[in-house]
Amino acid sequence: MSSAVVSTSAALGRPFIFDADLEPNCHPERSGDGAKRSPRGVEGSLPSSDPRFANILPASQLAIRPIPEMAPSGIAEFDALTGGLPRGCLTEICGPASSGRTTILLAALAAATHRGEYCALIDASDALDAHSVAASGIDLDRLLWVRCGEDSQPHQSIKKRFSKSDKTNPAEQRLEQLLRATDLLLESGGFGMIVLDLADVTLEAARRIPLTTWFRFRRAVEHKPTILLAIEHQPIAGSCSSLLLQLKVSSPFSVLFSSRKPVAHSTRSVSPTHAQLLTGLKINVEQVRSRMDRKPACSTAFETKTAWAG
Amino acid sequence: MSFACIYVPNFSIAAVLRSEPELQARPIAVFEGKPPLEKIIAVNEYAAHLSIAPGMTKAQAELCSELVLRSRSPLQEASTHAAMLDCARSFSPCVEDTACDTAIFDLSGMGSLFGSLSKISQAIADRSSTLGLKANIAAASNADVALIAARGFPGVTIIPVGKEAEQLGSLPTKVLFSDRLEGDEKDSADQLLETLNRWGIRSLRALAALPEVALSERLGQQGLHLQRLARGVASRTIVPVEAPLIFEEAVELEHPIVLLEPLAFLLNRLLDQLCARLGSRALATQELRLTLELSNLTGLEDEFENIGIPSESDGNDKAMLKQVAPSLSRFVRQDGGFDSPSSTDQCQRNKTSQARRQASFVRKLSLPLPMLDAKVFLKLLQLDLNAHPPGAPIIKIHLAAEPARPRSAQGGLFLPPSPEPEKLELTLARIAGIVGEQRVGAVELLDTHHPEGFRMRRFVAEVARKAPQKKNADAAEAQSAITALRRFRPPLRANVTLENGQPLRLQCSKKKEVQGEVLWKAGPWRFSGDWWDRDAWSRDEWDLALRNGEAIAFYRLIHDLLGGGWFVEGTYD
Numbered sequence: 001m002s003s004a005v006v007s008t009s010a011a012l013g014r015p016f017i018f019d020a021d022l023e024p025n026c027h028p029e030r031s032g033d034g035a036k037r038s039p040r041g042v043e044g045s046l047p048s049s050d051p052r053f054a055n056i057l058p059a060s061q062l063a064i065r066p067i068p069e070m071a072p073s074g075i076a077e078f079d080a081l082t083g084g085l086p087r088g089c090l091t092e093i094c095g096p097a098s099s100g101r102t103t104i105l106l107a108a109l110a111a112a113t114h115r116g117e118y119c120a121l122i123d124a125s126d127a128l129d130a131h132s133v134a135a136s137g138i139d140l141d142r143l144l145w146v147r148c149g150e151d152s153q154p155h156q157s158i159k160k161r162f163s164k165s166d167k168t169n170p171a172e173q174r175l176e177q178l179l180r181a182t183d184l185l186l187e188s189g190g191f192g193m194i195v196l197d198l199a200d201v202t203l204e205a206a207r208r209i210p211l212t213t214w215f216r217f218r219r220a221v222e223h224k225p226t227i228l229l230a231i232e233h234q235p236i237a238g239s240c241s242s243l244l245l246q247l248k249v250s251s252p253f254s255v256l257f258s259s260r261k262p263v264a265h266s267t268r269s270v271s272p273t274h275a276q277l278l279t280g281l282k283i284n285v286e287q288v289r290s291r292m293d294r295k296p297a298c299s300t301a302f303e304t305k306t307a308w309a310g
Numbered sequence: 311m312s313f314a315c316i317y318v319p320n321f322s323i324a325a326v327l328r329s330e331p332e333l334q335a336r337p338i339a340v341f342e343g344k345p346p347l348e349k350i351i352a353v354n355e356y357a358a359h360l361s362i363a364p365g366m367t368k369a370q371a372e373l374c375s376e377l378v379l380r381s382r383s384p385l386q387e388a389s390t391h392a393a394m395l396d397c398a399r400s401f402s403p404c405v406e407d408t409a410c411d412t413a414i415f416d417l418s419g420m421g422s423l424f425g426s427l428s429k430i431s432q433a434i435a436d437r438s439s440t441l442g443l444k445a446n447i448a449a450a451s452n453a454d455v456a457l458i459a460a461r462g463f464p465g466v467t468i469i470p471v472g473k474e475a476e477q478l479g480s481l482p483t484k485v486l487f488s489d490r491l492e493g494d495e496k497d498s499a500d501q502l503l504e505t506l507n508r509w510g511i512r513s514l515r516a517l518a519a520l521p522e523v524a525l526s527e528r529l530g531q532q533g534l535h536l537q538r539l540a541r542g543v544a545s546r547t548i549v550p551v552e553a554p555l556i557f558e559e560a561v562e563l564e565h566p567i568v569l570l571e572p573l574a575f576l577l578n579r580l581l582d583q584l585c586a587r588l589g590s591r592a593l594a595t596q597e598l599r600l601t602l603e604l605s606n607l608t609g610l611e612d613e614f615e616n617i618g619i620p621s622e623s624d625g626n627d628k629a630m631l632k633q634v635a636p637s638l639s640r641f642v643r644q645d646g647g648f649d650s651p652s653s654t655d656q657c658q659r660n661k662t663s664q665a666r667r668q669a670s671f672v673r674k675l676s677l678p679l680p681m682l683d684a685k686v687f688l689k690l691l692q693l694d695l696n697a698h699p700p701g702a703p704i705i706k707i708h709l710a711a712e713p714a715r716p717r718s719a720q721g722g723l724f725l726p727p728s729p730e731p732e733k734l735e736l737t738l739a740r741i742a743g744i745v746g747e748q749r750v751g752a753v754e755l756l757d758t759h760h761p762e763g764f765r766m767r768r769f770v771a772e773v774a775r776k777a778p779q780k781k782n783a784d785a786a787e788a789q790s791a792i793t794a795l796r797r798f799r800p801p802l803r804a805n806v807t808l809e810n811g812q813p814l815r816l817q818c819s820k821k822k823e824v825q826g827e828v829l830w831k832a833g834p835w836r837f838s839g840d841w842w843d844r845d846a847w848s849r850d851e852w853d854l855a856l857r858n859g860e861a862i863a864f865y866r867l868i869h870d871l872l873g874g875g876w877f878v879e880g881t882y883d
Contacts, residue, residue, distance in 0.1 A: 074791070075791050096858060096863070097858055097881050098861070098863040098881060098882055098883050100791075100883065101883055102795075103883065106791075106792065106794050107792075115726060118771050125799075126749075127880070128796075129794065129797050129880065131755070131763075131764075132792065132793075135792045136792045140754065144751070144752065145750070146745060147750070149746075149749065177745050181741050181744060184741055185737060185741075187737070188736075188737040189733070190729030190771065199796065199883065200796065248861060249862060276833075277832055278853040278882070281793055303791075304791045304792065304793040305791075306792070
């Protein structure tokens with residue numbers, strides 16, 4: 001056991017500096033009349049003349065981070081739930097296939113391009129459909145599309161090209177291209193929205209993106225009017241995202257047919273297949289986390305319609 | 311009325327020094343002719359101190375080890391001449407192209423812009439220095455007086471009105487003739503000078519003092535004309551010409567370049583000169599054309615270690631490279647560039663007497679907007695050359711810029727931010743180096759019903775574009791969200807079990823989650839097109855619902871009617 005003199009506030013009967021309820025130099029047992037509990041804050045505990053404590057503020061007096069500006073997403077129900085998409089922040093939209101991620105993505109891009117902003121879409125899986133883009137009303141002249149792919153580097157050095165041991169994982173190649181392109185676009189600036197499309201990237205590959213990378217992306221857009229949006233299968237950015245939304249098709253089998261009657265729990269359709277028509281999907285959006293406000297998780301639903309539904 | 315004259319002395323040497331300023335303090339000689347009869351045509355003062363003189367053969371000059379020999383380059387001289395004219399035109403629209411080394415221009419009205427005659431002359435000298443020209447500048451009330459003064463006096467000279475004869479008197483008679491005369495003109499001039507020398511007339515003052523009648527009897531009208539020039543009383547009007555706007559710079563290399571880094575150094579110099587010339591004419595450029603003359607293609611496989619192939623390649627790599635070496639000559643014929651497929655590399659082979667094959671490697675850099683930033687141009691060229699290396703040593707570099715009016719756009723206070731064009735162009739070039747040139751850009755729909763009827767085109771952030779009207783934005787917001795399709799590229803081949811011609815069960819080997827019993831289906835919808843073309847297509851489309859874990863996913867299944875086979879084209883998301 002150490003023979004050093006233990007000198008702490010508790011040992012000497014002095015209150016801790018952050019004990020807001022106790023008066024200074026007042027030990028509960030020695031005072032006799034009990035501890036005087038003062039509602040004063042820390043400043044009351046600190047000698048005001050001591051310059052060491054001039055810049056210490058209690059947490060309750062710290063400046064509140066301003067709420068970022070919200071931009072419309074193009075879907076009224078979505079905006080009613082979240083207030084829109086925050087500028088200068090990272091937003092994650094997660095969900096399985098056919099949960100409406102790409103629909104929301106294209107609606108947001110359409111709203112942004114209609115506001116006159118330039119947008120960039122970094123497509124890890126090269127999955128964007130040009131006709132869906134046009135049908136969504138996106139201004140094609142304002143959308144930059146970066147198509148990642150494992151055969152997208154035709155100008156490698158000659159050694160690499162003819163190397164016998166070229167066995168780079170295609171998924172890793174795509175992710176590397178996506179991350180490098182995102183870095184370049186964030187550095188370039190001037191874009192109103194930058195979208196990372198990771199929807200078809202396997203969860204195993206997506207989780208290999210280090211959190212430091214997401215942190216760097218978030219810091220890159222922090223004081224800019226750029227919306228950074230990532231769509232993926234499951235959340236992967238951790239606490240770096242300011243808004244996290246989970247999507248799903250609202251019921252196990254809800255699809256809107258031409259008769260506008262949802263068919264639930266129906267495994268086989270008895271009507272002729274050519275009489276069936278996929279007219280849209282019903283999407284459920286749940287706000288899992290939002291740093292803009294501290295309301296409990298809530299959800300909303302909206303309907304989409306296909307381009308041929310009229 | 312005032313005139314100014316720009317005269318570049320020792321023009322051939324000046325052209326060399328403009329492209330290689332590091333040779334300024336070294337003895338230089340320029341030779342011309344066909345080997346082995348090459349002769350020295352120009353030397354600088356350092357070479358003159360070493361007793362090198364014009365007329366010597368190249369072999370004689372090579373005996374001097376300190377001497378730097380350069381072949382006469384018509385292209386370098388042309389670009390130097392163009393730079394001189396650009397300098398003149400940046401001060402006056404009325405410029406006479408008197409000779410390849412001389413330009414005379416009218417200074418009328420320049421006083422209000424530049425101030426006094428001395429300030430104008432100094433500004434001209436500064437501008438010519440910026441363009442890499444070491445020129446003599448002279449200003450006078452008479453075009454011929456300015457010309458003679460520029461030939462005779464180094465630096466900046468101003469001849470006051472009425473003092474022409476007095477100021478020009480000390481000059482030798484040879485300044486009355488250009489030192490670039492050739493043929494009969496040169497013979498006639500030499501004869502006249504010899505005659506004057508025999509008479510003891512060696513200065514303009516002495517020539518001006520000769521009696522006119524006696525001079526005309528002996529030398530005729532030409533003699534009288536020379537006397538008027540010596541007195542400074544000859545007057546003529548200058549003949550301005552509007553030269554075509556050609557901005558080209560070139561440099562021929564003493565030793566071939568095999569690495570891209572020294573090439574970048576030379577490109578930087580050429581770009582600085584080009585941008586300075588464009589800037590002096592208040593122009594920008596929207597297209598750069600780089601032509602590299604390559605050499606020694608027959609020895610291509612031996613050059614590989616010098617053009618970026620790591621020298622630490624093991625023996626197996628080198629053997630493999632030698633096998634594919636002949637096929638790599640396609641580097642000089644690749645299609646590419648920013649305007650693909652319209653721009654192509656040109657390959658021109660010229661067999662010289664030494665049986666040494668040469669080829670030209672051409673790259674065209676098209677910019678979305680007129681720009682004038684040498685650093686941006688250099689970076690873009692570097693990125694392009696990294697992606698499309700020449701593949702052989704470089705012996706000559708030629709850079710041309712297509713002039714264009716600079717863009718004039720004024721940003722608005724209430725316009726949304728947009729990317730800076732220069733920065734965006736660099737970013738797009740870098741991204742193209744990562745993902746490929748055809749995989750970054752904007753989407754352009756084609757006039758076809760083909761499902762993949764689109765192409766990638768250049769993405770341009772036009773600053774002058776106005777933001778769309780607010781009512782369109784509101785209308786966009788009011789529109790229902792359109793169900794999007796996510797494509798699989800390439801489409802996934804599927805094994806489909808049919809029942810009564812309809813898909814019953816589906817299985818994709820490449821994507822495990824796309825399989826299972828079909829829960830719901832709609833279709834088939836038949837699409838076909840381009841039946842008149844080689845790329846005809848015909849297919850049946852189905853919309854399916856499959857179970858994906860605990861959820862349901864919707865896919866588009868296609869049946870290729872021409873090639874057969876079932877494919878999952880994408881998922882509705």
